[in-house]
Amino acid sequence: MDDWEKFYKNILEEAQLVIGRDFEKNKNELGEASWNQLFDTGGPTTITKKSRKDDLYFGKIFHGFIEIDSSIRTLRDIEIYISSFPYKNKTITKPRHLRYHIESYFNEVYILKERLNAYLTTVGRCFKGDRRQANILQNISPVFQVVKNSFGGVVDIRGRHVHRFRFDHKDLDRLETMELLVVNRPGKMSQTLRPYYEFTYKDIRRKWKKIIKDNNDQTIQLLHVYGRALNGVLFNARNGRLKYPRPTKLFNNAPRPTQ
Secondary structure, X not given: OOHHHHHHHHHHHHHHHHHHHHHHHHHHHHHHHHHHHHHOOOOOOOOOOOOOHHHHHHHHHHXXXXXXXXXXXXXXXXXXXOOOOOOOOOXXXXXXXXXXXXXXXXXXXXXXXXXXXXXXXXXXXXXXXOOOHHHHXXXXXXXXXXXXXXXXXXXXXXXXXXXXXOOOOHHHHHHHHHHHHHOOXXXXXXXXXXXXXXXXXXXXXXXXXXXXXXXXXXXXXXXXXXXXXXXXXXXXXXXXXEXXXXXXXXXXXXXXXXO
């Protein structure tokens, strides 16, 4: 099991414990709220429950994890989306389908980078006032640079695409020009160019599939480093349970708190 998978396993097991405990305490209210939500009865769809600090903390840790996991799954999904062209609607052309998913890929990489950094920041801030915060910050600070180095080039391309002009690549421009001449203008030229157009489309798609897959594989390698740091600061090595913040006044002769 690699470090990201271990982090994944640890946080889901903690979620099962926390959510299971809360369900037992509030199962009647939860049952009614779920029923109202499912059948749109007009009744309450939430429960009135005073949140403990530990609950709020777990919510931040779990929500941030869900956001990161969602981005990772989306990047993997794009590998599949870009591999097929299933649309019968002729207004969605092969080049535009290809360009859409390439641009979506760059956007999602940027979102993942921001979520990874935000998560590290959240972890550090959650332990404000806890004696362990200095050690936590020391362990997660280098990971910010790892994230920056890993996504720098891709994010730079995405930034130019969003803020200055649409993402451009000579292969995609060439393909879209061919599509206009071949698909929308039937005739001798269309018949002559169509085989070359189909070959070019498949070749460009194959190249971008490889680029995205290779980048996604590198992202998984980054997640191993990321997961290793988070496992060390967030989970108890002895029992795998999540460490909860315990703010305390700092006295030089006071004993260190234990989880």
